Amino acid sequence: MKRGQHHGALRQLLIDTALGLLDRDGVEAVTIRAVARASGVSHAAPANHFADRRALLTALAVQCFIDLRTGASAARAAASPSPRARIIAFADAYVAYALAHPNRYRMMWRMDMLDPGDRALADLVDGLYAGVEEDVRALRGKDAHNAGDATTLLIALSSVVHGYVAMRIDGNFVAAIDETSGKPRHEAIIEQMIGQ
Known part of the structure; x- marks a missing residue:
């Protein structure tokens, strides 16, 4: 020391x-x-x-998830009060973080290198979309029979955002504007999924 x-x-x-x-x-x-x-x-x-490299990388992932959640949650809170606007603001901040820190982002999802049994890491991963889940449920309605639809939509949204980011980081996609809406591509994709 x-x-x-x-x-x-x-x-x-x-x-x-x-x-x-x-x-x-x-x-x-x-x-x-x-x-x-x-x-x-x-x-x-x-x-x-x-104790070992896995413990070190897990601590790094915890820090990165805190940073991602803090920024994305702040963007969601600053957006207009509509669930749709909050979902898009969260996704914008998520994409911005990942593109600004590609090596951190890749490492955060490498569960083969991290300790998935680490309580802090598990809580952060599980809670990453907590606010967005509320917004998705608000879009889908609060009826019990729509709960599955909201969960499925949330999984689809997170999968699309994660996949889009991975493709951007790996150079398969470049920054582009949707020709119809004039919005960034990832935002236009999300809007198509959740409706106008």
Whole structure:
């Protein structure tokens, strides 16, 4: 540990350093040794905070999901009060985060590299669309017989947004405007799914 480095501050330093490596070089570059070296601490220092690489990557994913949820929830809250507008605002912020941080976004969904049993991570993944689920239910109505439809629509929306983002990150799609509506492509896709 660096001289004067508080024990709790070291954990955050390691996470911040690991995020920098992730952003620059991708998830393959994020190892305990590389993070320790880049943080200026001994290779044994991270063991006090992360049992192994999976634990480190899980902590990074938790931080990334917090950042994504915070930004997307704020965009949803700032949108006009209509459920439709809130869904689109959430999707806009989600897409913007993913495109701004492609290596983080890819890593966040690599459950083969993360600890899916981590309670904080599981709660964040499960709660990511909580507000959007309310909006989808409001669009579909509150009748019990429509609950399945709302759940199916929410899964379809999240799948489409995730797939669109993955295709953009991988260079299969480029930023484009829908010719009919004049809106960004991802927004036009969502509007077609949820109705005008």
